[in-house]
Amino acid sequence: MNTANKNHLNILDLPNEILLIICKELNMVDVLYSIVDVNERFNQLILDHLYIRHLNMTTMTIRSVFDRIYSIDDQVLSRICKQILPRIRHQVNQLTVAPYSMDRLLTLNYSQLYSLSLVDFQEKILLQYLKGNSILCNLLSEQITHLCIDMEVKTVMPPLSKTLSEIFILILSLCKRLVYLNFCSSSRYRLMAVHIFKPSTTNCTSSTLTTLNINVDNFADCLYLLDGRLNCLSTLIIRILKISPVISKIKNTKELPKLKSFSLTSVYPIMAYDNLIIPLLRRMINLEELILFLSVIRFDSTYIDGIQLQDEVLIYMPRLKKFTFSIDTRLFNNNIKIDLRSNEEIQRSFIGRVNGQIGSDVQTIVMKNAGICHVYSLPYQFEDFCHLNNSFQGGMFHKVQCLIMTDETYSFEHYFFQVISQDFPFLKELYIVNCQPQKDKQHSSTLIRFPYLLLLSLVMAHMDYVEEFLFDKNIHLPRLLNLFIKYEPLAIVTNNFTNDAARATCGKLKCLEISEPFVCPENFHQYFPLLL
Template sequence: VALNLFKNLTHLTIAGAFNKDYPPFSLDNLSLNMFSSTLTKLSIRVNIFNDCLALLDGHLQRLTTFIVYINSIVYESSPSYMLNNDLPNLKVFSLTSYNDTDQYDMLVVPLLQRMLNLEGLTLYLRVTRRTTFIDGTHIYNKILIHMLQLHTFTFYISSEKRIEVLPLRLSNSDIQRTFTNTLNRQVVCSVHYFSDFDNICHVFSLPFTFDHLEKISNHFPNMIFNSVTYLTLYDIIPFQYKFFVQIAQAFPLLNYLSINNDEPPSLNIYNSRFIDKSWLTIEYPYLTSLDLSFAHIYYINQFLNEKKTILPSLSELIVDYERLKVVTKNFTREKTRRNCATVKRLSVKGSINLENVYRYFPLLLNYECYSNII
């Protein structure tokens, strides 16, 4: 519609990044009627990868800068798109997709290989179900070697291998040594083996400019991520107190935090003789949403107990109801009342007693549960 109304439009931004208040555009069929001979820069959030292909199908003839946020990179047949034509006019391309994909090799790599005259490239990708990690050698041989004009490359790529037998366990240094042709950018590599069939490799350029990081483990590098507001933690070995201190320091602007770990440290959550008196209370000043639905009860106590953690901005809590009852001592415990007092949205697994909940969460506006309310 905008292209029809503004015939001389050169720059257009439509619902950039990932905002739940603005659903992504679906352009699979609409793009067939979209033409512009003036648009040079487009920033847009779309639903699926085919929407991205539709926009690069020759209808935006002068497009030189394309910034696209893709909700889901999944395979869907697209017989009408020109998939083999080069994109010689494109100079700057940015692709961000926060949801994981197993279609990286089939969809993303062939698209990038069409961008022969690219000068600036930004990638944020979470790739799953590969037999090898994505390392510097792969990035150079499959992507960068096709872009002779490229001078700026900013990236975060995580790759997960899920095979029963690993031929070799690569270290951070092994992966680091493969990055010899990435435009002299400083690169960080972090590999973690959760089990023989569940392992992940994070590789990214510095400075880190993205706002999402997912599936971060105990062994993630200790550095500052000033841009990250959305973080998920995952491990099969316990998170210790010092790890959460590190998280608070490394991610000072955190808005969303999810913890997936069902292994607690060897401590009794109520027994004070196990508590190191030198421990400081950890504060997450900007954290508004906390997901503890896959967290051991130890971590629920860690975050709701004001003697351990202060959450002055918390407005959304996602948690198992029975575990919440234990930690709050059936909604009577004073030490957990403060961090619950600001919550406006509560999502729980299990039956919920509304009277107790509303008494303990005085600002609660809405709730969601996954079974009958009692």
């Protein structure tokens, strides 16, 4: 390193290891366009197999949480395709492409390519490619073993589409060597559910697929995927929108001896846990890893605890090595009187039955003979944490990005949000469901910060929480982009969009979703200058 003048350090003075770390933090398109052919040292560094073996030819701009734009300047794309790709194409193992660059990138032969990610495609356009692009079809048929499909999503919950189902079935028939498929599950902001539409065994099969990551509409779709049509499947990661009793010819009884790893997430609360989920899990006799993220509603019953998990599920999995879970039970005992377990009793129920540390939060509503119990393995491994209430015991939840806070009985006070900001330091989405007014509105002088929060929902929150979060003197939200709220509390708290106390927070919003029709007052757009 040149140490003649340490006050004028040049990037060329850095060792290759540091330069490579820097490049890996930058967008690959920018690196290829700007650095290749600057000098021989950069060429050796950037064009090395270890760097370009995973070639990501996408550039993303985040406008708001659910509005992400993929594009590359045509001049940049042209230079990379003409001058750089021909030199590195035989070193590329993994390729990520978007619609705008698809045709130009796939004209080359990537002899070592085995993994392909198709990003931000509209359904009809991707279907046309799968039916009419011979280069893509040959690539999928002859080379690709790992495939990731990511569709363009502009709404929180996209509607079901027969086109998406057709794409899924077509991929299974085209990809003769496919062992891994991530279908519309690559990002939490771009999830799309597939409805299998009762396919015949002949047109929805694969004899090579071992790992599938997918979102489906209902429980019957899950049963279809496990009915033997994917006869080599050993790992299934599945999110199900609706887990409810369904009319299906497939019986939920046949053993699944080839399944080694199973991850199940219920998007909405389940009322058929005992009738559907438990029988499904008991079929997995050789399972080695089980991941459950469930929200269960029960009537005239008890909380799901360690004893129930052991006796009803785990005892049927003698080879299970790893069990990761987050299960919350909401009880409504209208017809019988049951003494609900305390948090201490819930903790004891796991001793000697489930390995590892267990977290639990219990809130019993004695007057209603109801309650909520949340049990979870620690350290907490999920990106979502649902139905957090005032019974929360605390802890560190570094992986959680989305938190739903709900309490029908007690208000959320200012100090509690301070605890939340510390225990969930990387939170990106926060949903507050609480109609109880705050008791202590004399907030402490301590400023609460949610430094990574992008989305805040106050649609089902008392007006006090609107003031709590929008007034910058209470809570600082430097990255907030999306706000979901009702018009009346927003207008009142901002004093018809004139109050300076909320101007700093509202002024940075790029997406404001108001749940009812309203007429914009004269100064509305001045108060929200960045709305798209």
